[in-house]
Amino acid sequence: MPLQMSARALKKPLRLDDEVRFLRSWIEKPLHMGAVMPSGRLLARTMAQYVDVGSNDPVVELGPGTGAITNALIEHGVDQKRLVLVEYDPGFCALLRDRYPHATVVQGDAYTLRDSLWNVLGARASAIVSGLPLVTKPMLTRLRLIRDAFATLAPGAPFVQFTYSVVPPIPKSLPGISTEASERIWMNLPPARVWVYRRR
Numbered sequence: 167m168p169l170q171m172s173a174r175a176l177k178k179p180l181r182l183d184d185e186v187r188f189l190r191s192w193i194e195k196p197l198h199m200g201a202v203m204p205s206g207r208l209l210a211r212t213m214a215q216y217v218d219v220g221s222n223d224p225v226v227e228l229g230p231g232t233g234a235i236t237n238a239l240i241e242h243g244v245d246q247k248r249l250v251l252v253e254y255d256p257g258f259c260a261l262l263r264d265r266y267p268h269a270t271v272v273q274g275d276a277y278t279l280r281d282s283l284w285n286v287l288g289a290r291a292s293a294i295v296s297g298l299p300l301v302t303k304p305m306l307t308r309l310r311l312i313r314d315a316f317a318t319l320a321p322g323a324p325f326v327q328f329t330y331s332v333v334p335p336i337p338k339s340l341p342g343i344s345t346e347a348s349e350r351i352w353m354n355l356p357p358a359r360v361w362v363y364r365r366r
């Protein structure tokens with residue numbers, strides 16, 4: 167029993183190490199990072215709850231970083247083999263491949279989603295979960311991303327995005343798109359809200 171516990175402790179990612187990695191990447195490339203620190207557990211769990219665990223189709227995560235939301239998806243019941251993790255930073259890609267050996271890790275730019283995923287998915291995605299810093303991008307870049315995301319998603323599947331901003335990262339008034347938002351998650355630092363977009 168102690169042997170099992172020590173093996174589990176070794177496999178568990180070190181939170182402090184993740185925060186140091188995140189901070190270093192943010193200092194080097196602040197506009198590529200969605201936050202200075204990894205997403206909090208409550209925020210990550212809130213995002214994961216919108217993903218259908220009963221499906222066998224891929225779940226695409228954009229900007230997984232050190233895997234805070236990835237962990238929540240797996241804890242929620244998403245099979246690791248369904249995960250397609252699109253990460254820009256090569257150091258984070260290496261870390262993700264080590265931590266999630268059964269997931270597909272794609273080193274690419276999520277803002278050019280079609281190019282990054284063109285030969286990766288065997289089926290339409292059942293969800294896209296995004297930790298991208300959308301509010302740091304021009305509105306045209308955000309709209310192009312949501313357009314490419316819906317081309318990748320199965321009909322009615324969610325595009326799940328968090329933001330620290332008080333306004334939605336994608337306008338609520340887009341034609342043919344339904345939106346919903348979580349309550350503000352005050353326990354996250356900084357406080358955040360989850361927005362979910364679906365094509366009607």
